[in-house]
Amino acid sequence: EVQLVESGGGFVQPGGSLRLSCAASGFSFFNYAINWVRQAPGRGLEWVSVISGSGDSPYYTDSVRGRFTISRDNSRNTVYLHMTSLRVEDTAVYYCAKDPTSVGATYPDFWGQGTLVTVSS
């Protein structure tokens, strides 16, 4: 059974940093890209970032490029999202989502339950 479990969310002041983790199990982790998708309060889904199965191809949406860094440790079946210079508008539930391809940013086929990030003064 595919499982994705996010952790690391919490409350942080504007300008602060946070690192999210996504622990995966139930599939050949290194063969698949992993996406981060977020949902701000009362809003729809927004794709944030993706990293390929090999970890050598990260991509970001424009609003987080230069502030967020995605990485993965295939020995630990874990993907990370390091978020810096956080803004109020980054407040959202962050989901990690498995891609059905090794390259990523297609149609995520399994999602975690999400972790809430709140940026506020």
Next chain:
Amino acid sequence: IVMTQSPATLSVSLGERATLSCRAGQSVSGKVAWYQHRPGQAPRLLIYATSTRATGVPARFSGGGSGTEFTLTINSLQSEDFAVYYCQQYDDWPQNTFGQGTKLEI
């Protein structure tokens, strides 16, 4: 690419059919997916490539469309189908985008 869903809220009775619409700002080569999202749960992939059902998705869910106009049809609505539904385009790689969602309510 902007994805526009309509209506924002759709009220339908149990056992009836619901048709949800999604319009892309430009042609997306059929690279459209649909997701179901119940409150407090993980989103669930229903349809990809316009009309292919994901593994384990009941046959009462069907997707269609082409060009810039796409639909998700749910036949014989059951209580567990009431949720928010999102369309997504993944043609503009990697900058895939979601619609704003349609809330399906009883």
